[in-house]
Amino acid sequence: MRGRFSLEYIKIVSTVFCSIVFVVGVVGNVLVPVVILKNRDMRNSTNCFLINLSFADLLVLLICLPTVLVELHTSPDMWVLGYTMCKIVPYVEMSVVHASSLSLVVISLERYHVICRPLQAGYRCTKAKAITAIFIIWILAFISAGPTVLQVEFRYTTFHDGTVNPSCINTIESLWSKCYIVATSILFFFVPLLVLVGIYTVIARQLLVDTYDLTHNEENPQMRARRQVVIMLATVVLFFFLCLMPMRVFLLWILAVSTETIGSLGLEGFYNLLYFCRVMHHINSSINPILYNMTSTKFRTAFLRVFSKRQGRLYRQDTCSNTSYNNHTITNNLRLHYGTNCSMVYKTVYSKSVVSHQYSYTSTGSASSQFTRQSLVTSCGRNSTKDSYV
Structure with missing residues (x-):
């Protein structure tokens, strides 16, 4: 009874975490390409790789994560999704890990050239070359x-109670399977980790040198933007390897220890460890959009711009209509106060404070030299619909 309760606890906790990861990950990774494509200033080679990472994460979330819930x-040890999914799910999962690892290496090399080799970045870090690199990566x-x-097998297994159920088993007993797991761990995990640590160490040193050179000057906006991009990418790399x-x-x-050592964990201990690793693995597929917003002002502004674009359009329309009405009301009030003498009206300077909604009237001596008129109506016209963002 105790073992059954423990397994139910693992099931509930893992289901809650996987559901949150699925919703947050799908929404975030769909928004990343939308945000980048809707902002021209973000359509660069670096963000091409970020779109590629979002696509890879969506593959995991839409194909692999639902199988965990099933x-x-x-x-x-029962697989109900059939032979095809037994082969596809591990293959997609492994392909995405390899593609993500290679993408992080390439994008970090691109940042290295931009910051440490700026003269070479102009012809090496282009969108065309980024797309070519993404194609080769996949x-x-x-x-x-x-x-x-070949490593994963779909077969029917007879359990202790005599029932025969379909199973999807990752066979690691053969020598080539063990060598493959070790080789992929070295080539697509530990070696990229060491390479990325080296790259970001060099980049950080270069940024420190540039910051020291600009100590007595005002902070360069371009330098600040570069530093934010590096921090964002370094954070993405850190969480990738941590997850x-x-x-x-x-x-x-599992490859290094004996079967008896694994069995000593017990059923509860083994499943606790297994599903902790699986949940952490899938958290990596949902956390990148959150990291973009936390570490990059540009991304955060672009995300908010996508959400507030409709509200902003409605606000501008409402401002235009209210301004037209208020200008008409002011004109009528002036005519009632001064009569129909147009010269007196046009010798009055009036200004509207948008924040306080108060009006001030000041008589002037010379209409030609001192008359100024601020009309909010023209600012809502077609010539000023373009917004500027920093």
């Missing part, structure tokens, strides 16, 4: 994940 609510990812299809580290270590630990 597994949670079926019998342990080819390498799909090829390198190919052995996963994927538990699963990688867990797989290597």
